[in-house]
Amino acid sequence: MEYKSTRHTKYLCNYHFVWIPKYRRDLLVGEVTEYTKEVLKSIAEELDCEIITLEVMPDHVHLFVNCPPRYSPSYLANYFKGKSARLVLKKFPELRKYTGGKLWTRNYFISTAGNVSSETIKKYIEEQWEKENEKN
Numbered sequence: 001m002e003y004k005s006t007r008h009t010k011y012l013c014n015y016h017f018v019w020i021p022k023y024r025r026d027l028l029v030g031e032v033t034e035y036t037k038e039v040l041k042s043i044a045e046e047l048d049c050e051i052i053t054l055e056v057m058p059d060h061v062h063l064f065v066n067c068p069p070r071y072s073p074s075y076l077a078n079y080f081k082g083k084s085a086r087l088v089l090k091k092f093p094e095l096r097k098y099t100g101g102k103l104w105t106r107n108y109f110i111s112t113a114g115n116v117s118s119e120t121i122k123k124y125i126e127e128q129w130e131k132e133n134e135k136n
Contacts, residue, residue: 027058
């Protein structure tokens with residue numbers, strides 16, 4: 001994984017999202033799977049996010065992305081889910097009858113991931129404190 005840059009920021013903000021269709025139905029199959037992948041890729045491009053891994057399973061979606069820090073994780077989850085639902089349901093309106101008109105549940109899972117562990121960061125910060133105290 002590489003660090004990304006904006007004009008004023010160097011970052012590595014990796015998020016793993018998982019969400020499911022309403023009632024956890026096996027709706028994401030065949031053409032729906034392929035179109036959902038295309039839609040999620042275009043949304044990632046629009047947000048300047050890099051998809052690390054994307055899997056659309058029959059009853060859930062895994063999306064692992066590196067996104068700029070200007071977006072909160074909850075914003076990203078809701079944007080990916082909201083826009084993808086509108087576009088997928090527009091192309092496949094027959095899915096509405098299985099989900100009560102909404103494609104995704106309101107729920108989602110998120111996990112952050114970086115290139116170092118929390119323990120490594122904690123140790124680094126403690127060492128910086130010790131170095132500063134040694135100077136004084």
